[in-house]
Amino acid sequence: MNIYFLGNYTQELIAKEFEVITKKETPDINVFVSGYNQYKQEIINKESLLYSLKPEIIILSLDLFTLLDDLIYTESKMDSRIDRIIDRIEENIKLFIILSDNLSGSQIFIDNFFFFRPATMATLEYNSSNSYLEAEEISNLKLTELARKLHNVKIIDTKSLIKQFGINNLFDERMHYIAKSHWSLNGIKQLSKLYIRYINAYKGKRKKCLILDLDNTLWGGIIGEDGIENIQLSNDGIGKAFYDFQREIYKLYKRGILLVLNSKNSKDIALNAIDNHPYMILRSKHFICSKINWNNKAQNLEEIAQEINIGMDSFVFLDDSPFERELISTRFPEVYVPELPEDPSEYPNFIRKLEVFDFLDITKDDLHRNEMYIENKKREYLKTSINNIEDFYYSLKMIASIGRVTDFDIPRISQMTQKTNQFNLTTKRYTMTEIKNFQIAENYDVYVLNLTDKFGDNGIVGTAIVKKESKKTVIDSFILSCRVIGRTAETALLNYIIREAIKSGKRKISGEFIETKKNSPCNNFYKSHNFKQIRKNYWVANLETYKVKDIPWIKINGTN
Template identity: 35%
Template sequence: MNKKIKIAILSSYTSNNIEKYLLQNLQLKNIDSEIKFGGYNQYNQELMDPNSWLNNWKPDIVIILLSATTFFKDLEFKYQIEKHDCLQEECYDKLQQLFAAIKSSNLESKLLLSNLDLPSYSPLGISDNSSKNSYLKLLKKCNEIIESHSNKESSITLFDFDKIASEIGKSNLTDNKLFYLGKIFLSNESASLISIQISTYINSIYGNNKKCLVVDLDNTLWGGIIGEDGVNGIKIGNTNIGDIYSDIQKIILNLKKNGILLAIASKNNQNDVQEVFDKNENMILKEDDFIVKKINWEPKSKNIMGIAQELNIGLNSLVFLDDNPTERLEVKTNVPDVTVIDFPNDIANLPQLLKSISDFETLSITEEDKKRHKLYVENQKRESLKSNTSLKQYLQMLDISISVTKNDIESVDRITQLLNKTNQFNLRTKRYNQSEVLGMIESDDFIVSSLKVKDKYGDLGLTGVIILKRTGHESFFIDSFLLSCRILSRDIETQFLKESINFISEEEVTLRAEYIKTKKNGLTENLYDKLGFDIIKNDTHAKKYAVDLKKYKINDIKWIKVM
């Protein structure tokens, strides 16, 4: 990431022992961060006070960590003393006070709100299950309220602390000595494990999840070696070990359905592999599930570089799965940007390992995500057409049509995703979270213009964003201008800008723009020059432009139809 993100952690207990682990885990994900902690149990005051350190610091992310033990202090001891209805109302009121404090803050931060860890202990003992005044059911209801509130507020993401606590083991969650000495609720081991999960959420907020899983075949997707065991001798289904490989394939297929691309890098004979896909009825994964197949005797690192090139994604977007430690080492050495999964010694542990991998996690799965494989297949057809015709014929034969929409609130998930993922065609590379995007859509001072593209091969979906910001009575500024790499080299950006400018009223006469250089956006360096903008400042890292809209005209692109 280009900037250091500021993270504020507020909690109903002392949580400072998370800091070193969280910094380490974020650094592993190439996220540079600064962390500050609120006072013990001071979250409401710090959120509501406009002059608090929290509101003055303006963090990018606020994390609110709650525990049933500390958030509802002494609830378990009051439970058989006070009336259930009164305690229930007290709990619900406390949640509403927290929600009100969050709403009253002036922060534009993305907020992670934890639910409560449901304790294994109830003051009612085993009778809790049958009691109409169940202690545990009350806490479950509180979690339902937290979840419901999080789902209604776009700026809030639910952090499932109870699920993580269950995985750790409720009895291992707290170091009792630390808790009584300093209200430090999490043991150091728990703090370490929870920081991994928090870093996964933060990584997903900024759209840094991996895009493609590259797999080996022999002893990875199936048991055995196809060149030695034959199509019917490999282990997949029908046996104990075969069931393990079936589960591996099912988990990988689920990744594909969530928008992760699948590719093969295998040292094998093409005909042998083809025979497995054609004749082995136990295969869960089919040949068409893999967008790129590199089946040859070349080094795996070379094939992986070829896969990244074909898919037009960075090597740091790839994850590699291979049972052979020599192959894993070769890839780690020659393409270190690729994430290499540490294959377990016992294949029975691989299904669980694959389920626990966080590299592909995303906060939401958009329709574009679900269609990603299909989109890449369609793009392969485009590339085939392009290689057999002239550029002019290619563009005319594509039959491109676009639609440009102003302030489309229903597409806020995808708009936010593009703002945080797009690097190559991105003039300023400004990142915004969902609440910030919603704020711009709802503001009179912004125009959020979104682009959808279709051609003869299919629907490419929402693939471009322009954000225009009012900067004065008669001026606008192009705050963001970006396109997905899947629609580049077709002059779509020219027509997109023209349609977006049409949203500006005739009274606004000056449009300003800026290019900020990054390591990845060099292809857009001269875009505004080509579009006829006047350059007003040029230095090593940025160029500033302006144009008088009363005199400025963009010609329609002949091969693009505007819908």
């Protein structure tokens, strides 16, 4: 993966620190830094290294003092200074549009604008028509407006570091004068961390599920002893802290983070409080799964992981008891077990500062994830109540829409290749840029499967990348979301690929099964679809004699 730093000051030390931290998790990363203050040339010149590399990620950072140096100290007509500053910003914003256009498959991050020194006009700041800080604010408004319009541009809130760490801690005037970079050693560290946080959000590296305790976590006090009237949960006093804490968690729920209860309590008493307390924000319907009992919490967690079918490394465990936290982190080291603050007034900030649920975009799928899981539970229930599996399939009233990938699907398809482990025949991970390249390549097709059933829209649940050789179609990747495993949707997708292959005169179709620790759910895929194994893990079917597996219970909509 290539990452390119562009800017108007010396970014080498930042890039170096960034590379050292990132290499630990992503060894195949290459970091490039544009020449000092060369960002304009790099963006305008179509022959620049930037364009020949087509990096997956670009980090663009402009220092306002350097950008506006001549205007800040100019002696000319005072009242036009702010307009000239804004003009300068707009010239740069035009460059950002060119960059976004020329590298439409890359993700571009731009640092928001700030002055790294205290207000330069002292008490006149904001009280004169030439306020720098006003210029800073206007610049940021224009930048934000721009980013919303460009699909591949996101803003990094670098300015927020100042609030968090302070000017003296982040910047070093000596560096500004001798190295043309204003960041201090600590500033470099914090900025690199911030960049990595945004890149992780872009890559979808985040936790999926938050496991919560009840007593002294979602409310103050112990429900079994204090009773529903006496627990701390209200709209003033310390009870408000728990209320705000729940509101913060509800925000995560709305973004698609799954919520689970794991609490030692009598179920009826706890549920009564959850569903009837006037200030409870999180009701039973918000929890995808609840374990309210007197069992060992590790055992509960094991059952939770099985029920919702996600890996241990996708969980965050929140509990006020150091004993329970210790138990979980010892038993399941992959689970993230942060220390809840001692004082509940810090609880809401604690959630705001958790860096494991970062998003850059909220996709339609994220918004509906919780509903989709609940619909899935209903389907499971239906499955156990119907004896014949085909009757079950018919009862779902499934409709599959299959077609070629559109620009709109690219983030989701890349996300599927990166994150799906179970039904993934080759487990090849692809970035958005790579998917985009497959989409435009003549000899590749990327197919997308969308599945609707009587419980709702499952969203994009399958994808396949195929390479078209002269007489043969080769399946490069074939992925099905775990939400729809066991419903024959994979057959719908394969049949579609086969029909397309036959239509374009191919004689054979082949594919590989690359075994991993996690992909056993699909180890029988080729065999069960009448492919022949010609060498280890390499499967072929002859299209002239291929017997299509019929799945009359799924209605197929071809979308192109």
